Amino acid sequence: MISLRGLTKRYGAKTVVDDLTLDVLPGRVTGFLGPNGAGKSTTMRMVLGLDRPTSGSALVGGRPYAALRHPLREVGALLDARAVHPGLTARTHLTALARSNGLPVSRVAEVLETVGLTEVADRRTGSFSLGMGQRLGIAAALLGDPAVLLFDEPVNGLDPDGVRWVRRLMRSLAAEGRTVFVSSHLMSEMQATADQLVVLGRGRLIADAPVAEVVAAGSGHAVRVRSPQASLLGGRLAAEGALVEQGAADELLVTGLSAEHIGGLAHREGVVLHELSPRPVSLEEAYLELTASSVEYSAATADRNGTGV
Numbered sequence: 001m002i003s004l005r006g007l008t009k010r011y012g013a014k015t016v017v018d019d020l021t022l023d024v025l026p027g028r029v030t031g032f033l034g035p036n037g038a039g040k041s042t043t044m045r046m047v048l049g050l051d052r053p054t055s056g057s058a059l060v061g062g063r064p065y066a067a068l069r070h071p072l073r074e075v076g077a078l079l080d081a082r083a084v085h086p087g088l089t090a091r092t093h094l095t096a097l098a099r100s101n102g103l104p105v106s107r108v109a110e111v112l113e114t115v116g117l118t119e120v121a122d123r124r125t126g127s128f129s130l131g132m133g134q135r136l137g138i139a140a141a142l143l144g145d146p147a148v149l150l151f152d153e154p155v156n157g158l159d160p161d162g163v164r165w166v167r168r169l170m171r172s173l174a175a176e177g178r179t180v181f182v183s184s185h186l187m188s189e190m191q192a193t194a195d196q197l198v199v200l201g202r203g204r205l206i207a208d209a210p211v212a213e214v215v216a217a218g219s220g221h222a223v224r225v226r227s228p229q230a231s232l233l234g235g236r237l238a239a240e241g242a243l244v245e246q247g248a249a250d251e252l253l254v255t256g257l258s259a260e261h262i263g264g265l266a267h268r269e270g271v272v273l274h275e276l277s278p279r280p281v282s283l284e285e286a287y288l289e290l291t292a293s294s295v296e297y298s299a300a301t302a303d304r305n306g307t308g309v
């Protein structure tokens with residue numbers, strides 16, 4: 001388990017991680033989401049003892065990283081897959097890591113097999129593709145057979161096969177009872193992989209909930225309405241503060257009012273309804289809605305308005 005209590009990191013006047021309190025539990029995959037610069041990597045670095053918190057604490061299995069007797073046996077991490085000397089072979093790199101951490105060298109062949117790099121184990125890592133580098137980084141994280149695993153953007157640069165492989169690996173590591181904490185920008189991937197989501201915005205905790213709950217919380221906000229008096233109804237809904245998009249002739253997509261509210265208003269106005277259905281949203285839409293006010297660098301608002309969220 002990873003426990004964060006009031007975890008805070010400031011660089012000068014800027015607070016990049018702001019009073020985070022949460023537990024990342026074993027036996028599930030916890031997705032870690034947030035716009036660029038939200039503080040995800042900084043949080044992971046503090047868990048791994050690579051950055052010192054300004055205040056608060058980050059514990060792994062109840063202890064700070066620095067107090068772990070055999071760190072690699074307790075927590076494995078993939079932070080930057082390029083942090084490997086290009087002149088070393090995959091096998092040499094992992095063997096050195098095993099030796100310097102008092103791990104059995106027999107683990108090297110096992111993790112190479114797990115990540116599918118056995119055939120290229122004696123090639124220099126400088127010739128590796130981005131995807132092979134990611135696999136090597138994952139092999140290093142697994143070397144000590146740790147109960148807690150952190151992966152920062154593990155599917156970066158992987159082809160669809162590789163992405164599916166990472167998804168299965170994460171799921172099987174969680175099924176073995178490990179704590180799996182994984183950051184990603186790929187919402188569809190997180191929807192397929194994670195059980196729980198932790199969402200950060202500008203360093204603050206925006207959500208810590210099961211994936212299904214995050215999606216459900218978003219789905220109440222967009223309602224598809226069909227009515228032969230669509231334009232009359234659209235005007236009334238807009239006057240109540242809803243965002244109304246006109247679809248096909250009789251169709252409206254309404255954001256900002258519940259289906260109950262829209263139904264009640266239609267009844268009072270004597271408007272006939274042919275359909276009133278909360279629109280299922282994807283995790284991506286729910287996420288964009290959650291983090292809309294926390295995006296540090298926004299290119300344009302047109303895209304987001306276009307989706308109605």
Ligand SMILES: Nc1ncnc2c1ncn2[C@@H]1O[C@H](COP(=O)(O)OP(=O)(O)OP(=O)(O)O)[C@@H](O)[C@H]1O
Nearest residue numbers: 011014016034035036037038039040041042043185
């Ligand atoms: N050493 C540092 N000195 C000053 N500012 C820093 C330092 N490290 C990170 N930051 C700032 O902290 C903020 C959070 O960065 P961090 O990399 O943790 O975010 P992130 O959520 O991982 O972003 P991304 O999704 O883009 O990787 C950013 O604004 C970044 O510029």
